[in-house]
Amino acid sequence: MAKNATQQSITMVGGPNTGKSHFTFQLYGRLRAKMSDLKLREMPNEDLFREGLDRLNKGLAADHTNIDKYDNADLRIVDGNGTSFDLLWPDYGGEQILRILETRSVDLDWKERLAETDGLLLFIRLAESIDYKNMIEHPIDVKLKERKEKGDTDTDSVLDLHSQVGLVEMLQILLWTANRNSACRISSPKLGVVLTCWDELDSQSNNPATLLRERMPFLYQYIFSVWSQESVIIQGLSSLEQTLDEANQNEDFREKGPGAFGYVVSPTGKHSPDLTLLVSRMLKLLDGD
Amino acid sequence: MVVTGKCSKEGCDETIDCVEGCPERSECEFWDSDDLKVDNSAVLDELNRVPWHGGSLVEHDINLISTHRRPYLVALIGPHDAGKTTYLAALHLLCCRQKLNQDLNFAGSLTLLGWERIVASMKYPTPGNPSPSYPPHTSHSAERTPGMLHYSFRTDCGNKRDLLFTDAPGEWFSNWANDPTNPKSEGAAWTVKHADSFLFFVDRDSLSNNPKNEKGVARNQIESLAARLAEHRGSRSVGVIWSKSDIEISETIKTSVWATLKNEMPDAQHFHTTITPKNGVVDEITNPLIESFSFAIDPIDKQIAFSPDIPTIACDDRFLSYRGDC
Numbered sequence: 036m037a038k039n040a041t042q043q044s045i046t047m048v049g050g051p052n053t054g055k056s057h058f059t060f061q062l063y064g065r066l067r068a069k070m071s072d073l074k075l076r077e078m079p080n081e082d083l084f085r086e087g088l089d090r091l092n093k094g095l096a097a098d099h100t101n102i103d104k105y106d107n108a109d110l111r112i113v114d115g116n117g118t119s120f121d122l123l124w125p126d127y128g129g130e131q132i133l134r135i136l137e138t139r140s141v142d143l144d145w146k147e148r149l150a151e152t153d154g155l156l157l158f159i160r161l162a163e164s165i166d167y168k169n170m171i172e173h174p175i176d177v178k179l180k181e182r183k184e185k186g187d188t189d190t191d192s193v194l195d196l197h198s199q200v201g202l203v204e205m206l207q208i209l210l211w212t213a214n215r216n217s218a219c220r221i222s223s224p225k226l227g228v229v230l231t232c233w234d235e236l237d238s239q240s241n242n243p244a245t246l247l248r249e250r251m252p253f254l255y256q257y258i259f260s261v262w263s264q265e266s267v268i269i270q271g272l273s274s275l276e277q278t279l280d281e282a283n284q285n286e287d288f289r290e291k292g293p294g295a296f297g298y299v300v301s302p303t304g305k306h307s308p309d310l311t312l313l314v315s316r317m318l319k320l321l322d323g324d
Numbered sequence: 325m326v327v328t329g330k331c332s333k334e335g336c337d338e339t340i341d342c343v344e345g346c347p348e349r350s351e352c353e354f355w356d357s358d359d360l361k362v363d364n365s366a367v368l369d370e371l372n373r374v375p376w377h378g379g380s381l382v383e384h385d386i387n388l389i390s391t392h393r394r395p396y397l398v399a400l401i402g403p404h405d406a407g408k409t410t411y412l413a414a415l416h417l418l419c420c421r422q423k424l425n426q427d428l429n430f431a432g433s434l435t436l437l438g439w440e441r442i443v444a445s446m447k448y449p450t451p452g453n454p455s456p457s458y459p460p461h462t463s464h465s466a467e468r469t470p471g472m473l474h475y476s477f478r479t480d481c482g483n484k485r486d487l488l489f490t491d492a493p494g495e496w497f498s499n500w501a502n503d504p505t506n507p508k509s510e511g512a513a514w515t516v517k518h519a520d521s522f523l524f525f526v527d528r529d530s531l532s533n534n535p536k537n538e539k540g541v542a543r544n545q546i547e548s549l550a551a552r553l554a555e556h557r558g559s560r561s562v563g564v565i566w567s568k569s570d571i572e573i574s575e576t577i578k579t580s581v582w583a584t585l586k587n588e589m590p591d592a593q594h595f596h597t598t599i600t601p602k603n604g605v606v607d608e609i610t611n612p613l614i615e616s617f618s619f620a621i622d623p624i625d626k627q628i629a630f631s632p633d634i635p636t637i638a639c640d641d642r643f644l645s646y647r648g649d650c
Contacts, residue, residue, distance in 0.1 A: 139376075141372055167450055169456070170417070170448075170599055172417065182445070182459070194378070212372065218392060252421055256423065257431065261431060
């Protein structure tokens, strides 16, 4: 894929079911409604977004029925100053990202995109992250089992993208692939963390960074040890404000339309219904170089 | 690159040397070029694969981290079942929650899979694990080097520090205490030789009045291991970890072991760890872990103090007058 030298790109990454589809379809709807400075450019794969948005208009959760037809769900955008950039979602099928941890490698297409990308947008759904009790933080309230003589290979643990340790490994692999040196804190690519499905979170804190530090302290430490402080932005997102079903239609969505739902939480905790802010804040960070 | 194919000459096949004497089979006239396949995908996969496997590191893997700066190696010494792996597992569970040291920020690890393996049994209730247990025994193997778990930290002033912790089977050290030249002691000898600091484990359970124990033998084993370590450690620091500190032992045996340790390693610092706190307070678990970790890793980041002696007389020479930007 030829790339314009001045054209910027942001790559979306994250485990399966972290809300990337709903965000992209909602963002497409907002961009098409021309309510913000950001506008869509011509896109060869527009059908994909149109069909996705249709599902939301029917009050149904988006599905991944088009995986065979599209291997990516890239959005091509132009900002208020006429500068073009791409919001890349190279793993629309959702299989690549799982294979990264399994095979410990990244395929060539991804490698090229990662090496050239100006920003990573990492989607995390805290409500679905795995966080078991353990013997250190929770004085044991159940009977201990006999320890095994040696490690059991049948139940060997694997790293999972629903856990903060798995996400750290994924970022390590992506950065290695993108050929980023870690001897000093890096400032490129910029990192945008998006805490999705904000409506599911039952939290006292309204500040996305505080929430990430509380819920994923290992990942939080890693991020700020690898990236310089001014190269990271942490935001919250609720694309639909509720969970839609794949079969039962939601009346509110049918009557008011998906445009009436969704909000972004700014780094300081301010809510706004303008979903394009999530991307424009990231662009501002990119321009801060 | 994998070259596959067939030889068409009778009496010659791919498993033996070419009967025509060609050093490269693909250049031989009898090599069936129709069947020649170059498997490029394997090469590409190999190039894109990250160089670390995620499990604990063995000797040659150290190359992955030692090119930037020599890693700091903490050796965990102690007999079988003394709590060495449990100590490491507890450390990792704690690291997933908070900073292990005020000045160090977690900055990555090449052995996340290895860390997760040793903590898996301590998490509950997981699908295959309704109740927790201590990590499985580190299997006794014929390896020459121990498995090593890695953490990378960023100090507050921006430097990176790599730490390695050995996870060696206890049997190695029992053999080494008896005879350091025995081939079975090779792994323990490697560990002791390359360590920067030591955590020496005293298993209180083995010294208790539990009828399954032979506490006299256990006491003697601790004492002879301490004597052996004292002989080999030079000036390197030792932290003594009294593990399973919730278990009662008699004052007499405690005094006896204490006196030997004091005599062999007078400068060693002592820590008391437990996983089952008496008062049910998590601090009882975490505080000794944090203190012993900080002691073992020598948190002071040694900077090279390099100030060249430049003559000041040649002040008309711009090069020699240069004193840097600050």
